[in-house]
Structures are given as C-alpha cells and as structure tokens.
Amino acid sequence: MRDAIAAQEFAHVEAFRAGIKSICGAYHVEPCPRGSGFAARAGLARVGGLEIARVALTAREVRRDARAIRRDEADHFVLTLQRRGEAQMLQGERQTTLRAGDMFLSDAALPSLFDFGGTAAEQLSVHLPRAEMTSRFGALARGGLSIRREDSLAVAMTALLQRAQEETPPQIDEAFLSLVGAWLQDTARGETRRDARADGLLGQALTLINLHYRDPDFGPGALAELLNVAPRRLQRAFAPLGETPRDRILATRLDQARHQLEHRGGRNISDVAWDMGFGDLSHFYHVFRARFGHAPGATAATGDA
Secondary structure, three states: OEEEEEEEEEOOHHHHHHHHHHHOOOOEEEOOOOOOOOEEEEEEEEEOOEEEEEEEEEOOEEEEOHHHHHOOOOOEEEEEEEEEOOEEEEEOOEEEEEOOOOEEEEEOOOOEEEEOOOOEEEEEEEEEEHHHHHHHHHHHOOOOEEEOOOOHHHHHHHHHHHHHOOOOOOOHHHHHHHHHHHHHHHHHOOOOOOOOOOOOHHHHHHHHHHHHOOOOOOOHHHHHHHHOOOHHHHHHHOHHHOOOHHHHHHHHHHHHHHHHHHOOOOOOHHHHHHHOOOOOHHHHHHHHHHHHOOOHHHHHHHHHO
16 A cells, blocks of 8 residues: 555644645534544555545544635545544435444535544545546446445445555456445445345355454364355355455454454463464464564554553
C-alpha cells in the first residue's frame, strides 16, 4: 500500500479542515462541545487503481454542503467503510446508521452529512471516479446506498480492503469494482445477500474459522471436513475474497494475536502465540512480521505504553 499523502495527526479543527481537503475534498467539521478537545488522523493511499482515504476523528459531525462542493473539483463517488465507532450517514432523503463493518455509498457532487455524535470513529473511504462508475454501471451508480456487514458482498469488499493495507493484490481495482457492480445490481433488483456468515458456504466457513482458529490442528483440511465439502470447492468459495482458506485462518490468528498483545495484561508473547493456535514460536514471529511489518514485541510494547 503506497501513501499518496502520508497520515497526519491533527489537534486543531482548522488544520484538519485544510488537511482533509487535499485527501477527500472540502468538508465542514463541527467539533465536540467546548472543552472536549479535538483529535484526528487522516491519510491517503493508492493501491493499484484504487484511492483509499483513512480517517479517524472525534467530532460532532462532518458535512459537505453546496459551498464546500463549489470549493473543490472532487468528481467521484465515495464508498465508506465504518471501521470503528458509529456514524449517522445522510445524503438526500436516505439516512442510515453505520456500525463497524457497514458501508455507505455517497456522491461527492451532492451534499452529505456524517454525524458522529461526538464519539471516536474511524472510516476507510474508497474514491470511485465518476467516469468509471457511470461507464460501467450507468444510472445504477448513485449516492445514498448502504450495505450491512452481514451481506456477503460487504464481507468480500472488506476483505479486499484489508488486504490492500498490507499488499497490492493483482487487479484489485477490477476485483473491487466487480463487487461494487454486483451490489448495485442487487440493490436495483431489490435483492440483498443476507448474512453470508449464516447462509452460504463462504459464510459458514468464516464462522467456523472464528470458532476454531485457536486449535493448532485446525487447517483447510479440517475446515473442509466440518463443512462436508471437497477442498477444491472450499477453495473456490474463497475466490471472491482473493485469498485461500489457509490465508484466512492465518490472518484471523494473527489479527487476534495482535489484539491480545495490545491488551495483554502482563501475558508474555509465547503464551499469546500458543493461545492463538501457533505451535511454532519462530514461525509466529516470522508471519507476524510479514503481516504487520514489525515484530510482536513492538506491538506488545505499544500496548504496555
């Protein structure tokens, strides 16, 4: 993932307004009530053909009105993934509450409102050029649409964005736009792929991984047996995510290990590794560094700070 604009910390609203303009466009920022302070972090990265902004802040609301729209030349759609906290999203007559994992598609050429209620939140925003969207999807491309984290297409898009933070998957822009198109077509037909985790093969596999990843003997073979499917069929089910069952099991173990190290409460690194299903400590150190760019001890030190 290559930074187009390196992430910056902002302690003042005015500095954040100026910084966010170069990242996402012109927005008005309403801070929390006087005395509550202000904190934000924002940056922009380009991965393949995708432009991805990451914004974390504590504020009352962020809005893009007609005046802000006239101040820049942003001509794209914005697909926002709520990473942390909640936000009330409003564009036109459409309003929805985003919780962690939910997504919202807005049109940067139209007024919009992000109401955070004064709580801490973090979002990833993918900038989708209007020309590309309209040439591919025509009138289906419009703002004000939401997709819940339980939807299988949301699961797939989120997985791609997570991979994009660690590497540049081949043809990620094509893969991502194909998923966006499938969502827009489902929305136009009034259809929603509900709860991939409960219904489809992919969803069942993700649920079982979350249940069994701590078992060091749990791998793709065991997962296929639990699902009573051939390994090749299981492999095909993961194709929309751009990863294999083995990749997802490892990523789940590593993500949970990092979380434990950040909040480890005095536990040592080897205990965390064993608990997350790693039977070989040297292998754990190797794959942890490969995924996060630093040794487990660096995460542990940050968590202890």
